Amino acid sequence: MPEQEVTVGQLLLAEYQTVKDEQKARIGFRDNLLYVTLGVVAAVIAAAAQAGQPSMLLALPPVCVVLGWTYLVNDEKISAIGHYVREDLGPRLGRLAAAEGEFAGFGWEAYHRTDVRRRTRKAIQAAIDLTAFCAVPLAALVVFWAGRSGGGLLVGLSVAEALAVVGLGVQVLLYTRPAGRARAAA
Numbered sequence: 458m459p460e461q462e463v464t465v466g467q468l469l470l471a472e473y474q475t476v477k478d479e480q481k482a483r484i485g486f487r488d489n490l491l492y493v494t495l496g497v498v499a500a501v502i503a504a505a506a507q508a509g510q511p512s513m514l515l516a517l518p519p520v521c522v523v524l525g526w527t528y529l530v531n532d533e534k535i536s537a538i539g540h541y542v543r544e545d546l547g548p549r550l551g552r553l554a555a556a557e558g559e560f561a562g563f564g565w566e567a568y569h570r571t572d573v574r575r576r577t578r579k580a581i582q583a584a585i586d587l588t589a590f591c592a593v594p595l596a597a598l599v600v601f602w603a604g605r606s607g608g609g610l611l612v613g614l615s616v617a618e619a620l621a622v623v624g625l626g627v628q629v630l631l632y633t634r635p636a637g638r639a640r641a642a643a
Contacts, residue, residue: 466553473546473563480538487531494524494589502597511604512611514597518618525590525625529632542566583633591626595619 497520505513547563572578598615601607607615 466550469546469550469553473542473550476538476542476546480535483531483535483538487528487535490524490528490531491585491589494521494528497521497524498589498593511601511606514601515607515611515615515618517597518594518615518622521590521594522618522621522625525586525629528586528590529625529628533632539566579633583629586629587626590629591622594622598622 498517501513501516501520505511542563543566547566550563598619601615602612
């Protein structure tokens, strides 16, 4: 059986398909994390209210931090894949195809970023992320502190949780920078 020769272009297209499949999977996973967070928040609040135990609200900060960090990491990888396709993979394929004429590889990767409302959408998304993963658990901590139902250990735990939530909030804000600048700063 004769050996088939694999071209660089075929390898690059296979890589493109692989990274786009990863990006698609990460988008689905990331978006579901918001729904999971909303469900957990509703369940914990309902359980705390039904039991009359504000200390149960201390479950929200660690859950929201873990889910928020996972959301943030996936969002960063989604952006990194898009940046890689725009800045590395697309130009390499373009150089290969240049011998056969003009080639603007993967135009959608750059085109969708030119929408005039993109900055507004990104700001609103950052506000939603901060609300879901930071404001809600901080509100739960305020309710716990206002209830004065915990001993010294629980109050200490709640302060540590507050610091973790604030740390996540800082990371959410840092990751709102465009991928190119965020990569250069890393």
